[in-house]
Amino acid sequence: MTPATTDGAGEKWNLKLYTAGQSPKSLAALDNLKRVCEQHLAGRYSIEVIDLLKNPRLAKDDQIVAIPTLVRKLPEPLRRMVGDLSDTERALVGMQIKAQK
Amino acid sequence: MERISSEFEKELQQLREKLEEAEDVRRAITRGEVDAFVVGPGGSGRVLLLANAYQRYRQLVERMQQGAVTATANGHILFANQRFSEMLGVPLAQLYTAPLESYVTVSDRARLSAFLMVSARDSQIEVELNRRDGSNIPVRLSLASFADGYASLLVTDQRPLQWPSMAVDALDSIRSSLDKLNQSLAGDAPGRDALSAIGEEINGLARMIDEMVDVEGSAERKGSL
Numbered sequence: 001m002t003p004a005t006t007d008g009a010g011e012k013w014n015l016k017l018y019t020a021g022q023s024p025k026s027l028a029a030l031d032n033l034k035r036v037c038e039q040h041l042a043g044r045y046s047i048e049v050i051d052l053l054k055n056p057r058l059a060k061d062d063q064i065v066a067i068p069t070l071v072r073k074l075p076e077p078l079r080r081m082v083g084d085l086s087d088t089e090r091a092l093v094g095m096q097i098k099a100q101k
Numbered sequence: 102m103e104r105i106s107s108e109f110e111k112e113l114q115q116l117r118e119k120l121e122e123a124e125d126v127r128r129a130i131t132r133g134e135v136d137a138f139v140v141g142p143g144g145s146g147r148v149l150l151l152a153n154a155y156q157r158y159r160q161l162v163e164r165m166q167q168g169a170v171t172a173t174a175n176g177h178i179l180f181a182n183q184r185f186s187e188m189l190g191v192p193l194a195q196l197y198t199a200p201l202e203s204y205v206t207v208s209d210r211a212r213l214s215a216f217l218m219v220s221a222r223d224s225q226i227e228v229e230l231n232r233r234d235g236s237n238i239p240v241r242l243s244l245a246s247f248a249d250g251y252a253s254l255l256v257t258d259q260r261p262l263q264w265p266s267m268a269v270d271a272l273d274s275i276r277s278s279l280d281k282l283n284q285s286l287a288g289d290a291p292g293r294d295a296l297s298a299i300g301e302e303i304n305g306l307a308r309m310i311d312e313m314v315d316v317e318g319s320a321e322r323k324g325s326l
Binding site: 057065080 | 125128
């Protein structure tokens with residue numbers, strides 16, 4: 001299964017970012033994610049931040065093992081990306097905003 | 102045969118995806134892109150933070166103007182911040198593992214013990230701390246969290262603010278100097294006008310201080326200015 005990149009206009013992106021409070025990597029991930037979304041998905045995305053320090057049980061829903069982790073709920077298929085998204089190129093490919101070379 | 106091949110392809114694809122996810126976790130860890138992990142079975146997961154993930158909280162706690170203490174249920178101090186050490190006048194190193202109650206006035210110790218017990222804890226109590234120099238400080242202990250059997254408390258100094266009275270004292274001193282200067286400038290009308298303007302500025306500052314804080318006796322000081 002190799003889905004095409006899904007940067008089509010009008011498509012809604014539903015993203016969940018699992019964080020651990022104000023940990024440096026959690027803050028960096030949210031900052032990087034916001035930047036990528038604004039540059040490539042402006043007006044077409046929603047980010048839900050889930051602080052696992054407040055409610056660790058929610059980690060089970062998306063099988064989270066390391067934090068931060070980004071989960072792309074929509075467009076399908078579901079995708080997970082672990083890390084602070086500091087590698088923009090990798091983040092774009094991982095989110096399938098951009099095709100892998 | 103075709104069906105077996107199709108199932109095999111599907112299983113192979115699932116294995117590839119799992120391998121990719123595992124590889125992504127490994128990559129993120131080795132590149133230092135994560136600072137916390139979820140451990141524990143199923144829905145009982147807990148979040149473990151790597152040491153550097155605490156840095157931001159630690160800096161906040163160390164620099165805040167409130168004392169912070171983490172103690173066991175039987176009241177032994179496991180952590181205290183610099184501010185709490187300053188409140189007591191006791192070096193930080195001496196506080197670790199010391200019984201918190203030894204720094205509380207005798208009459209407040211029973212209430213402190215009850216406060217630290219899970220079953221009887223309130224959200225906050227007011228007690229007096231014993232300083233090393235023998236003086237006491239009224240403080241409010243607020244329960245910030247209770248986890249793993251440890252209570253984390255915020256300690257707020259309940260004494261009236263010191264800076265307003267210090268500021269008013271300073272203004273009194275300036276006013277006194279101006280009075281002397283005013284007398285020495287008896288024949289210098291422009292000089293006296295300038296001093297009068299400075300005096301008005303000082304009165305304005307005093308009024309600002311009174312408006313900013315509700316300090317006991319502020320009316321008396323206002324009159325003296």
